[in-house]
Amino acid sequence: MSHNTARVRVRYAETDKMQVAYYAHYFVWFEVGRCELLRSLGSAYRELEAAGFMLPAIEAHCEYRRPARYDDELTILTHGRLLSPARVRFDYEVQRPADQALTAVGHTVHAVVDRDGRPTRLRAEIRKALA
Amino acid sequence: MSHNTARVRVRYAETDKMQVAYYAHYFVWFEVGRCELLRSLGSAYRELEAAGFMLPAIEAHCEYRRPARYDDELTILTHGRLLSPARVRFDYEVQRPADQALTAVGHTVHAVVDRDGRPTRLRAEIRKALA
Amino acid sequence: MSHNTARVRVRYAETDKMQVAYYAHYFVWFEVGRCELLRSLGSAYRELEAAGFMLPAIEAHCEYRRPARYDDELTILTHGRLLSPARVRFDYEVQRPADQALTAVGHTVHAVVDRDGRPTRLRAEIRKALA
Amino acid sequence: MSHNTARVRVRYAETDKMQVAYYAHYFVWFEVGRCELLRSLGSAYRELEAAGFMLPAIEAHCEYRRPARYDDELTILTHGRLLSPARVRFDYEVQRPADQALTAVGHTVHAVVDRDGRPTRLRAEIRKALA
Numbered sequence: 001m002s003h004n005t006a007r008v009r010v011r012y013a014e015t016d017k018m019q020v021a022y023y024a025h026y027f028v029w030f031e032v033g034r035c036e037l038l039r040s041l042g043s044a045y046r047e048l049e050a051a052g053f054m055l056p057a058i059e060a061h062c063e064y065r066r067p068a069r070y071d072d073e074l075t076i077l078t079h080g081r082l083l084s085p086a087r088v089r090f091d092y093e094v095q096r097p098a099d100q101a102l103t104a105v106g107h108t109v110h111a112v113v114d115r116d117g118r119p120t121r122l123r124a125e126i127r128k129a130l131a
Numbered sequence: 132m133s134h135n136t137a138r139v140r141v142r143y144a145e146t147d148k149m150q151v152a153y154y155a156h157y158f159v160w161f162e163v164g165r166c167e168l169l170r171s172l173g174s175a176y177r178e179l180e181a182a183g184f185m186l187p188a189i190e191a192h193c194e195y196r197r198p199a200r201y202d203d204e205l206t207i208l209t210h211g212r213l214l215s216p217a218r219v220r221f222d223y224e225v226q227r228p229a230d231q232a233l234t235a236v237g238h239t240v241h242a243v244v245d246r247d248g249r250p251t252r253l254r255a256e257i258r259k260a261l262a
Numbered sequence: 263m264s265h266n267t268a269r270v271r272v273r274y275a276e277t278d279k280m281q282v283a284y285y286a287h288y289f290v291w292f293e294v295g296r297c298e299l300l301r302s303l304g305s306a307y308r309e310l311e312a313a314g315f316m317l318p319a320i321e322a323h324c325e326y327r328r329p330a331r332y333d334d335e336l337t338i339l340t341h342g343r344l345l346s347p348a349r350v351r352f353d354y355e356v357q358r359p360a361d362q363a364l365t366a367v368g369h370t371v372h373a374v375v376d377r378d379g380r381p382t383r384l385r386a387e388i389r390k391a392l393a
Numbered sequence: 394m395s396h397n398t399a400r401v402r403v404r405y406a407e408t409d410k411m412q413v414a415y416y417a418h419y420f421v422w423f424e425v426g427r428c429e430l431l432r433s434l435g436s437a438y439r440e441l442e443a444a445g446f447m448l449p450a451i452e453a454h455c456e457y458r459r460p461a462r463y464d465d466e467l468t469i470l471t472h473g474r475l476l477s478p479a480r481v482r483f484d485y486e487v488q489r490p491a492d493q494a495l496t497a498v499g500h501t502v503h504a505v506v507d508r509d510g511r512p513t514r515l516r517a518e519i520r521k522a523l524a
Contacts, residue, residue: 011421011425012278012279012284012424012428012438013278013284013286013421013424015278015279016274016275016277016279017180017278017279017281018185018187019279019281020187020279022274022275023158023187023188023191023239024155024156024158024159024162024191024275025155027154027155027158028155028406031155031404031405031406032404035405035464044464045464046463046464049148054149056149056151056154056195056198057154058194058195059192059194059195060154060155060191060192060193061190061191061192061193062190062192063189063190064187064188064189064190064191067187070439071428071437071438108154142293142294143293143297143307143409143410143415144290144293144415144417146409146410147405147406147408147409147410148405148408148410148412148413148463150410150412151410153405153406159273159275162273162274162275163273175333176274176333177332177333201308201410202297202306202307202308279442280447280449282449285420285449285453285501286417286418286420286421286424286453287417289416289417290417293417311410316411318411318413318416318457318460319416319457320456320457321454321455321456321457322417322453322454322457323452323454323455324452324453324454325451325452326450326451326452326453329449370416
């Protein structure tokens with residue numbers, strides 16, 4: 001199991017007429033979180049794809065605790081762990097350091113597939129890091 | 132409990148470099164589904180907000196079964212039901228009629244709050260329809 | 263030169279904290295407009311891409327006249343015309359039928375390239391329709 | 394006239410099936426650029442809005458030179474200048490430092506309005522900085 005912290009700032013584009021961040025964008029921030037986690041493990045997701053590994057989401061979940069607002073700086077704490085050689089789960093906590101609010105928690109589950117969409121084992125070094 | 136079917140066509144903007152619809156956009160389609168359900172019940176969400184009721188998401192969940200692709204016509208079958216006078220749950224099935232594929236299933240849970248963010252009871256006629 | 267009218271309804275996801283549609287989304291609606299125009303000419307953009315023709319944007323422009331709001335039904339009137347055998351321009355008018363407001367006008371210019379990114383001539387029947 | 398450089402990394406969410414950044418997202422990066430420019434001048438856009446000044450876009454333009462790809466680090470060089478006491482123009486250059494490619498250039502023009510949407514003069518210190 002590995003973890004990493006990424007940072008985003010809420011863009012105006014990500015707000016909605018309720019004047020808070022629109023709920024679907026948290027899943028984009030989750031993407032930022034898991035990509036930075038993979039990068040910290042030495043395998044940027046871009047390189048994984050170039051090497052023929054793809055991690056499509058098969059499940060996504062988020063619980064919204066406190067609204068995030070325009071221009072808020074948020075941290076995404078991401079934990080990753082292997083569910084099986086061909087399945088990975090990431091857990092996320094989206095925090096706002098300014099007031100130490102936990103704005104949301106969630107998780108995603110990803111299959112590991114090759115270019116033809118067939119299940120495949122993730123690289124050994126990442127499997128080891130996420131074990 | 133009430134249900135309704137909405138339609139969307141996958142936009143190029145909604146695809147990603149895996150050449151399928153990006154996972155976060157399903158939550159946007161869920162939004163289309165629940166708004167059309169509320170409209171079918173006689174209370175467009177726009178009117179609910181104008182009357183001082185807001186339904187922020189407090190939970191969102193999606194399971195991805197088959198990738199949706201650019202230009203696919205999808206139907207979003209939405210069921211709504213009241214969890215409490217101030218809480219509503221919507222369940223969604225995103226289907227692709229062309230090959231009868233079920234691309235995703237999911238749900239969202241929403242609080243009902245007034246303009247000051249305080250929990251409030253949804254209008255009686257909607258509560259009745261979603262009971 | 264050809265034209266076509268497409269319809270969209272402003273999604274909550276497309277609004278921002280100014281409580282109007284965020285400016286970048288008009289370019290997504292332009293995409294809807296030009297895709298429906300191509301479809302009306304007998305060549306859905308999906309089929310063009312499958313046949314090896316891609317139309318990346320090389321220029322995009324929009325002038326915002328009146329804000330579009332959540333749940334507004336908008337029409338996108340799109341005109342297309344060939345600038346050269348390998349270059350196409352689309353002009354757009356985004357109108358709100360409810361109050362006959364012209365919310366925005368704009369245009370995009372697209373190169374026609376093959377799968378390797380090399381300039382190529384668009385199919386003869388589309389060139390003819392857009393001449 | 395003032396300028397500033399902001400940084401973004403292309404998100405998977407921002408790519409499309411052509412496997413490059415979708416054209417509308419450049420306008421979101423422009424937003425990042427102008428907000429960081431305003432912040433560097435001492436008036437974060439969030440504070441401007443809180444003080445009753447809003448800068449809705451009235452024109453947006455982009456020319457795409459080289460595709461930006463997933464995970465690319467981009468810099469947005471933004472210049473701002475006052476067109477009139479109630480109108481501001483920002484010019485943008487989106488560069489990819491890794492290969493010194495200029496991926497896009499563009500500009501946006503913004504009205505300065507108060508909470509009721511009436512034209513108003515921007516704060517003197519910002520007008521001075523952008524003069």
